[in-house]
Amino acid sequence: MINIVILTLLVVIAIAIIRMKDLFAVVMLLGIYGLLSASFFVAMDAVDVAFTEAAVGAGISTLLMLVVISMTGRREITTRHKPLSALLVVAITGFLLIYGTLDMPYFGAADAPIHGHVAPRYINDSMQEIGVPNIVTSVLASYRAFDTFGEVVVIFTAGIGVLALLSVARRPEDPEQITVINDSMHKQHLVIRIVVKILIPFILLFALYVQFHGDFGPGGGFQAGVIFAAAIILYTMLFGLSTARTVINQSFIRLTAAIGVLVYGSVGLATLLSGGNFFDYDVLVNDPIAGQHLGILFIELGVGCTVAAVMIIIFFSFAARREIQLNNKNKESSSC
Amino acid sequence: MLMGLFNHWVVIALMMIGLYIVIAHGNLIKKIVGLTLFQTSVFIFYISMAKVNGGTAPILADDITQYSNPLPHVLILTAIVVGIATTALALSLVVRIKETYGSIEEENIQHQDNQSLEQSNSKKASTAPKDSKQENQA
Numbered sequence: 103m104i105n106i107v108i109l110t111l112l113v114v115i116a117i118a119i120i121r122m123k124d125l126f127a128v129v130m131l132l133g134i135y136g137l138l139s140a141s142f143f144v145a146m147d148a149v150d151v152a153f154t155e156a157a158v159g160a161g162i163s164t165l166l167m168l169v170v171i172s173m174t175g176r177r178e179i180t181t182r183h184k185p186l187s188a189l190l191v192v193a194i195t196g197f198l199l200i201y202g203t204l205d206m207p208y209f210g211a212a213d214a215p216i217h218g219h220v221a222p223r224y225i226n227d228s229m230q231e232i233g234v235p236n237i238v239t240s241v242l243a244s245y246r247a248f249d250t251f252g253e254v255v256v257i258f259t260a261g262i263g264v265l266a267l268l269s270v271a272r273r274p275e276d277p278e279q280i281t282v283i284n285d286s287m288h289k290q291h292l293v294i295r296i297v298v299k300i301l302i303p304f305i306l307l308f309a310l311y312v313q314f315h316g317d318f319g320p321g322g323g324f325q326a327g328v329i330f331a332a333a334i335i336l337y338t339m340l341f342g343l344s345t346a347r348t349v350i351n352q353s354f355i356r357l358t359a360a361i362g363v364l365v366y367g368s369v370g371l372a373t374l375l376s377g378g379n380f381f382d383y384d385v386l387v388n389d390p391i392a393g394q395h396l397g398i399l400f401i402e403l404g405v406g407c408t409v410a411a412v413m414i415i416i417f418f419s420f421a422a423r424r425e426i427q428l429n430n431k432n433k434e435s436s437s438c
Numbered sequence: 439m440l441m442g443l444f445n446h447w448v449v450i451a452l453m454m455i456g457l458y459i460v461i462a463h464g465n466l467i468k469k470i471v472g473l474t475l476f477q478t479s480v481f482i483f484y485i486s487m488a489k490v491n492g493g494t495a496p497i498l499a500d501d502i503t504q505y506s507n508p509l510p511h512v513l514i515l516t517a518i519v520v521g522i523a524t525t526a527l528a529l530s531l532v533v534r535i536k537e538t539y540g541s542i543e544e545e546n547i548q549h550q551d552n553q554s555l556e557q558s559n560s561k562k563a564s565t566a567p568k569d570s571k572q573e574n575q576a
Contacts, residue, residue: 113451135475174532193454209446210490241509
């Protein structure tokens with residue numbers, strides 16, 4: 103029942119997003135949309151997914167979009183390209199898709215084809231083969247470790263792409279101007295700053311808990327990385343980029359992103375050198391279960407490092423770009 | 439049938455709303471928002487397919503026999519994080535477009551592109567006869 107309410111709300115929000123002209127409101131609605139879909143995932147028993155969606159959809163993506171619209175302007179100009187023909191295309195596609203769903207198994211049916219194949223093996227045998235209670239973790243980090251390796255490399259590559267597009271040659275910055283921007287920000291948000299200062303250690307600690315408790319409860323490298331990055335991003339939003347950069351060294355964070363991928367790949371190489379298949383942790387130690395635990399620990403660590411570092415790199419790149427734009431504007435207005 | 443397929447239909451509605459935004463709106467940020475809606479609808483589709491009636495979260499415990507399918511959870515978990523990374527890449531492209539064109543409205547960008555194309559064409563047209571004249575003089 104609860105899922106019907108949530109899904110209806112999602113459709114309502116999506117329609118509101120179409121009609122809104124103010125991009126700030128659109129981004130806020132998108133944050134609510136992310137949080138609602140996270141609660142839908144909880145109702146669907148997908149606790150690990152809900153964790154990730156809550157941190158990404160409601161947290162990081164909203165913040166990123168806010169930074170971008172502060173650079174590109176928050177009004178949408180009202181012209182629409184041929185809304186009628188677009189509507190026609192969408193209606194026909196939607197009708198065909200709905201026609202396709204008529205043959206689909208009903209929601210929640212236990213005998214649907216998707217529950218055949220490998221899923222019973224994961225549920226029945228993963229405790230003997232991997233020895234980890236959270237099946238999602240054992241599938242993610244052991245059965246499908248090669249797949250996850252690909253995902254981590256994609257995330258790393260996207261981080262490099264953002265760096266290549268947005269990073270600027272470091273010019274001698276005018277320290278006075280930057281402190282002026284920061285001071286005004288500090289005076290405005292005194293209450294939030296103090297609350298955030300108290301919260302940040304707990305958020306970081308929680309991220310570490312999620313990282314290392316992922317074998318037994320919901321959690322793992324992806325969720326921990328995103329939560330860790332969210333804490334750092336919160337700090338950057340309130341205390342200014344230059345302060346955050348003195349806390350977290352730029353080149354250190356880039357190194358961490360690369361080291362995460364390297365750790366992941368090295369585990370695979372180690373299994374190859376010990377005579378097993380790629381990412382077959384059984385051969386790492388004499389006892390297969392202990393080997394699985396060791397392999398999953400290292401892999402989740404690599405994932406966590408890369409995800410956290412890439413998210414921080416992405417946000418820092420956007421914030422640095424914005425600061426430079428603001429500085430240029432200030433110079434232009436002062437010279438005029 | 440209505441209750442059994444309701445989730446799928448909502449997924450299709452969300453997906454079509456995302457597609458409509460991508461086609462009909464000219465603002466690049468709005469287009470990315472549309473893509474995000476589209477993407478999330480696929481996540482919802484996978485996760486609702488994984489649900490089994492009477493099942494619980496796929497974390498093994500002693501007195502539970504029915505679990506939801508863990509495989510779609512794994513696929514979507516990684517897809518969400520990859521999705522935000524690629525969205526960030528798209529947003530950084532938008533920032534660069536804004537810096538170059540001074541606008542993120544598709545029509546303005548197209549207009550400017552057409553103008554610069556016409557200018558370069560007219561330059562070519564004006565320089566070509568000159569060259570032939572010079573050759574004649576030579």
